[in-house]
Amino acid sequence: MSAYEEIFLTKLGSFIDLSEDDRVLMREFVSQKLAVGEGQHLLSEGEENQTVFFLQDGWAIRYKLLPDGRRQVISFLLPGDIFGFKESLFDLSNDSVQALTDVVVHPVPATQIAGLTDGNPNLALALAWARGREHSILTEHVVRLGRRTAYERVAHLLMELLHRLQLVDLASARAYPLPLTQELLADTLGLSIVHVNRTMRKLRKDGLISIDTDKRMIRIEDLQGLADAGHYDETFLDQDGEPSADVRDALSGDS
């Protein structure tokens, strides 16, 4: 009922029209709440998972470790994101999900998902959309790691975070909270800590960004400049617009 409960409706609402009925149904869907402290794990490698999580508040990462301790962050999970998906259908999740800040999630047993979507095509649509989005973001991450320079990688990631946070009203036109250490950025971007530091210094010197002294806010000083620096193509996130009537019919089960 409170604005608190509506993060993923905010996100979804920017993508499809939701009736008041839809909203009521979806609020029920996320009636469970779970608070998880900073640093805690929501999913661990090799652990069986039968739950889908709606991230209501806070930041988390999905990551994998190599046997020698190297860490790679697979993706950032931001408020409004849904995760635990793929793993919910099969035994092993081979990566781990850890809260970067204090976090609130809505857990939904995987076994209930199908039943819930049956009566609510828009919910099915929402889940399909979330998956597609996650796939797009992961794809861009691959390109970032494989074919961009350090400078481009940082710029690109900062733009992506800006847009993803704007979608859930957690970023202003050019600023947002960034609860990440440089080590985390390094493990995300495939760089060393030192080089992340060098690169961000250069981004600051070039007048593209500034970091608030209290360290948990970033401000994009030159939006176009940062986007250009990262060869950032925002369309990969913009999968909005109504899906075709055909697709809606297909999802609602009328074949």
Place this chain on the structure above:
Amino acid sequence: MSAYEEIFLTKLGSFIDLSEDDRVLMREFVSQKLAVGEGQHLLSEGEENQTVFFLQDGWAIRYKLLPDGRRQVISFLLPGDIFGFKESLFDLSNDSVQALTDVVVHPVPATQIAGLTDGNPNLALALAWARGREHSILTEHVVRLGRRTAYERVAHLLMELLHRLQLVDLASARAYPLPLTQELLADTLGLSIVHVNRTMRKLRKDGLISIDTDKRMIRIEDLQGLADAGHYDETFLDQDGEPSADVRDALSGDS
């Protein structure tokens, strides 16, 4: 009816038990056939897509281009793989799919998917499994690009291809056809052509692999050695084993 039609049944069969009824239904599902020549595109960036493809024969890549021409291969599509998935539900696919060899696919209109899965829980399971697998592979690709050295990257990819091809009986215990140029490997692994060449030379010198003179076959000379070199953890592909009864129920729509 010919063995020809059963590639994805071969793959699926190694994961779940299929009744003869299941097999018949699924053969109908892929009754359409489409031949695509080497180098042709199956999907292009920005193109609307309403089709899911079952890759029956041949290799393809999914890739993205940067504005300045750099290319990143997102994933390899091998016989038995399903693609066009995510895009089928929403407007834009922002990457392209190109045939590396002559290819045969079974196209299925996205709008028919839901109807077809309704009556066939095992098909729904197959699709969910394919997605989960694709996600796992993409995740490993991210780790490979972000946190492995060139030598490790090549070793790891070669092991992954071995195991994926074995699943569809296209690889022997230690050898398989490799229709890839070094340029393609470079664009997959985030390396330069020259360095791919150096690295493969070293893998050969180290006695881990050998390339058949006619160049389209690779042979793993030291399976354990190559796996170790790439810190290869094969479990990321082994999502087999029956899903829980709960999950089957959920998929079949009984909630």
Place this chain on the structure above:
DNA sequence: CCGTCGGCTTAACACAGGTAAATGCACAGC
């Protein structure tokens, strides 16, 4: 039969980014 072209290979050199180590600061615990 020759020329061209794509792909592999090698060598020489350059540089982006990694590694190691030290400093400083903010903050928590005592």
Place this chain on the structure above:
DNA sequence: GCTGTGCATTTACCTGTGTTAAGCCGACGG
């Protein structure tokens, strides 16, 4: 106030990988 811990920062140095360029080979077309 003292000490320890975590994180950002910087300097110095090193190396893995990129770049450029050239040679080689086999396939193919005229």
